[in-house]
Amino acid sequence: MSRDREPLVVGRVIGDVLxxxxxxxxxxxGYSSRxxxxxxxxxxxQVVNQPxxxxxxxxLRTFYTLASSHTL
Structure with a gap:
């Protein structure tokens, strides 16, 4: 996928946040089957249960940070 069409670029996460x-x-x-x-x-x-x-x-020595956001 083209970099300028990536959802994180379009949503301005990359550039503003990252x-x-x-x-x-x-x-x-995934949550359940989605x-x-x-x-x-x-x-x-849809997100009541743990994903x-x-x-x-x-x-296995590499660690990652996972962040989630929501809109009001």
Missing amino acids: DPFTRSISLRI EVTNGCELKPS RVDIGGED
Whole structure:
């Protein structure tokens, strides 16, 4: 996907909140049977349970910070 069409760029997360970066691992997040993608909106009833988070990569010494936001 073109960098200028990435949801995080269009939503101004990259640029306003984060500096531009190059992806280095895969990341998948889901609630029940629904996978979360950049820019998708979920209802409170859809996120009652803890999400499943799958982070790619094979180096178990590497740690990541996961942040979530919501709009009012």
